[in-house]
Amino acid sequence: MSIDLSPEEFELLARLAHRYYVDGRTQEEAAREFGLSRPKVQRLLERARWAGVVDIHIAVPPWLHLDLEDEFRERFGLADVIVTPARPDPQSQREEVARGAAHHLERRLRDGDVVAVSHGRDAGEVPRFFRPGRRLACTFVSAMGGSPRVDEPTNPNEICRALAERSGGRAVSLYAPAHVESAEMRDRLLEQEAVAETLRIAAQANVALVGIGGTDDGCTMVRSGCFSPDEVARLRRLGAVGDVLGNYVDALGRPVASPGSARLIGLGMDDLRRIATVVAVVSEPEKPPSILGVLRSGVIDVLILDEGNARTVLDLAVAAGDAEPATRASQRRPAVAVT
Amino acid sequence: MSIDLSPEEFELLARLAHRYYVDGRTQEEAAREFGLSRPKVQRLLERARWAGVVDIHIAVPPWLHLDLEDEFRERFGLADVIVTPARPDPQSQREEVARGAAHHLERRLRDGDVVAVSHGRDAGEVPRFFRPGRRLACTFVSAMGGSPRVDEPTNPNEICRALAERSGGRAVSLYAPAHVESAEMRDRLLEQEAVAETLRIAAQANVALVGIGGTDDGCTMVRSGCFSPDEVARLRRLGAVGDVLGNYVDALGRPVASPGSARLIGLGMDDLRRIATVVAVVSEPEKPPSILGVLRSGVIDVLILDEGNARTVLDLAVAAGDAEPATRASQRRPAVAVT
DNA sequence: CTCGCCCGTGAGCGGATGTTCACACCAGAG
DNA sequence: CTCTGGTGTGAACATCCGCTCACGGGCGAG
Numbered sequence A, B: 001m002s003i004d005l006s007p008e009e010f011e012l013l014a015r016l017a018h019r020y021y022v023d024g025r026t027q028e029e030a031a032r033e034f035g036l037s038r039p040k041v042q043r044l045l046e047r048a049r050w051a052g053v054v055d056i057h058i059a060v061p062p063w064l065h066l067d068l069e070d071e072f073r074e075r076f077g078l079a080d081v082i083v084t085p086a087r088p089d090p091q092s093q094r095e096e097v098a099r100g101a102a103h104h105l106e107r108r109l110r111d112g113d114v115v116a117v118s119h120g121r122d123a124g125e126v127p128r129f130f131r132p133g134r135r136l137a138c139t140f141v142s143a144m145g146g147s148p149r150v151d152e153p154t155n156p157n158e159i160c161r162a163l164a165e166r167s168g169g170r171a172v173s174l175y176a177p178a179h180v181e182s183a184e185m186r187d188r189l190l191e192q193e194a195v196a197e198t199l200r201i202a203a204q205a206n207v208a209l210v211g212i213g214g215t216d217d218g219c220t221m222v223r224s225g226c227f228s229p230d231e232v233a234r235l236r237r238l239g240a241v242g243d244v245l246g247n248y249v250d251a252l253g254r255p256v257a258s259p260g261s262a263r264l265i266g267l268g269m270d271d272l273r274r275i276a277t278v279v280a281v282v283s284e285p286e287k288p289p290s291i292l293g294v295l296r297s298g299v300i301d302v303l304i305l306d307e308g309n310a311r312t313v314l315d316l317a318v319a320a321g322d323a324e325p326a327t328r329a330s331q332r333r334p335a336v337a338v339t
Numbered sequence C: 001c002t003c004g005c006c007c008g009t010g011a012g013c014g015g016a017t018g019t020t021c022a023c024a025c026c027a028g029a030g
Numbered sequence D: 001c002t003c004t005g006g007t008g009t010g011a012a013c014a015t016c017c018g019c020t021c022a023c024g025g026g027c028g029a030g
Helices: A007-022 A027-034 A038-050 A066-076 A090-108 A121-129 A156-167 A183-191 A193-203 A229-237 A259-263 A269-273 A288-297 A307-319 A328-332 B007-022 B027-034 B038-051 B066-076 B090-108 B121-129 B156-167 B183-191 B193-203 B229-237 B259-263 B269-273 B288-297 B307-319
Strands: A054-058 A080-084 A114-117 A139-142 A170-172 A207-211 A240-244 A247-250 A277-281 A302-306 A336-338 B054-058 B080-084 B114-117 B139-142 B170-172 B207-211 B240-244 B247-250 B277-281 B302-306
Touching: A007 A027, A007 A038, A007 A054, A007 B054, A007 B066, A027 A038, A038 A054, A054 B007, A066 A080, A066 A307, A066 B007, A080 A090, A080 A307, A090 A121, A090 A207, A090 A277, A090 A302, A114 A156, A114 A193, A121 A156, A121 A207, A121 A277, A139 A156, A139 A193, A156 A170, A170 A193, A183 A193, A183 A259, A240 A288, A247 A288, A288 A302, A288 A307, A302 A307, B007 B027, B007 B038, B027 B038, B038 B054, B066 B080, B066 B307, B080 B090, B080 B307, B090 B121, B090 B207, B090 B277, B090 B302, B114 B156, B114 B193, B121 B156, B121 B207, B121 B277, B139 B156, B139 B193, B156 B170, B170 B193, B183 B193, B183 B259, B229 B240, B240 B288, B247 B288, B288 B302, B288 B307, B302 B307
Parallel strands: A054 A336, A080 A302, A114 A139, A114 A207, A139 A170, A207 A277, A277 A302, B080 B302, B114 B139, B114 B207, B139 B170, B207 B277, B277 B302
Antiparallel strands: A054 B054, A240 A247, B240 B247
16 A cells, blocks of 8 residues: 555645545545645545555454455346355254345335245245334235145245235235146146236246255255156256256256256246346355356346355356456455455 | 444444445445435444444555644644654754745645745745746735845845746845834835835735744844844743744734834734735744744744644643634544545 | 424435546657 | 647536435323
8 A cells, every 4th residue: 555656645645635534624625725626636535545545444243244245246246145144053054044135125125016936945934034124015926836745934825925924015825836747737727817817926026035946856846846856867967056946057057948847837037037136045055056057047136145155156156267257346446445 | 443333233334334435336326225215324324434333544654744733723723734754953854844835835826826925044945945836926025124134045035036936926025124223214114115015015915924933042033133132032021932024922922012113124913914824934943932822823824843843832732721622523524435 | 192302214405526528738759 | 840649637517425404203201
């Protein structure tokens, strides 16, 4: 800092910065005092920050990882990222992530918003921590069908109901299974007005709350019976690394279809892309490849994950040689220390 | 710092400050992201600064003493203060102070300005360091008469000539001695058009460059022969601690007149008060009481002095129990614009 | 239960700030 | 000497920000 400045310039910058930041003069007053034009003062102050003569230091609580969040935001073009503190056991990890998602929704949701909701254990924990301060006139709608084979709280209908209950909003259920036995059956079901109506509402949502699934044999799609272990194995061989609402993608984020894909009832990738804010909440240590793949697909707008996964995903991205995007911040921003 | 904040609030303030200062979002963007109103964001950022979550640090070159300057400015209501680095020997001390004054004038002067100039060794050194980058259409006019008993460069006419030469401006000399042998003679001289004209111009100056004289036997007024040692001794007995342009004041800044006062040719205190910017330049270690007295008279707008004198004068003021003025700076903390 | 005080909130405004643009100055080449 | 590219400057404009003020909701007293 304050390198390659002549003593005269250093003195000027320091005096100017002191007058502006410490004494609280306006740039115009300072300009008059120093015999400069106001734009010149502005440029000098900018240069002072640039050279480190002015150092803006932000005390960040030790459990936050704003730098990680920034890197995610910039690297993957996300609107927002929340990295939650690391926890020793998987369950409290999940709760931490769910709490982050709940808080994010509390801040994000506005009256009139329509939230499409996926299944999953991570999403399923969100309602427990969801406590908006006021009544929210929002609609929570299932973005995919249900399954009798998993715990109630991880079914979309149930998550919607809980979210609506806690916010005073409305829940719209999808009265259909997440998967059926044939594509034909699916098409028949989609013709049912009760089903079509719900999916129409979901497709027009402006917010989505989704989990990110893996491709191991214990993933939610298998646990819920949507896909058999064999089917997931086939998807793996096709390169799939993870899914959102049963829509699988490979490591580069490209869609991977399997015969089973045609038997799913729920929003597709294109539907998701039309939703303004897709919030993904994810925990579990096997997830990094899934997260990276889904991120690369570009459907996610807001990501909520724990510190460990965040670091691993970034490491994977770096190792894969993802070009670091020209960050707007590094161009526009002077040296700013963050603790 | 960051004390007595709940973890939630600490987190919010840190996130907000990070988005604003580091990521460079506008308050409005941040407000949208955090689900707050813009004024609320503004208040939170203010609170963050207040609580020390945001800390703006300015790297000040070690040879500057901006804190001292601030204290002078606030305590004595000065428009500007320059504290120059301490120097071991008196001559380089004087040069340092003169350089500061010269730079200040370079910044301060505008075309059309009229500068009234006093005598003195400190003022006399100013022209050597005065190098405005461009031509200045200014008038430099003697604010008091001359004396054949001191070196040429410390006479007002000569200082004016040198300043004008270096800036491409105009010098207006006062063709009269600084003191005459009787009040009657002074009045007769003041009737001379050449003298009256110059003093009229000086009285209408909008800037003045003055030294601050002491009351010891070696002070400029004695060295120049304006006052005899006896007369200065009498002034001392009357409480005088220093002078500007031969106008003596006591420790509380009140005028002190002596018989000799009526034999001086130059601007009086009231003339000085009418000048918008009176710049005083002073060095020498015996000067602190003189400086304090003159400051208390309220004629000075800009003070240029060395670090040693600055500290001593402040110590004197504190010891004398001068009430510390309520500082505006501590109330007005600006939001920091980061580009 | 009702009233009134008080804190916190968001609209609105005027000043402050960030940015763009045209120009003037300078240096170097033709 | 003239031209031209480059750099730095201040005018003008379009936000952005800080402040004031009227409002509403919560809480304690009556």
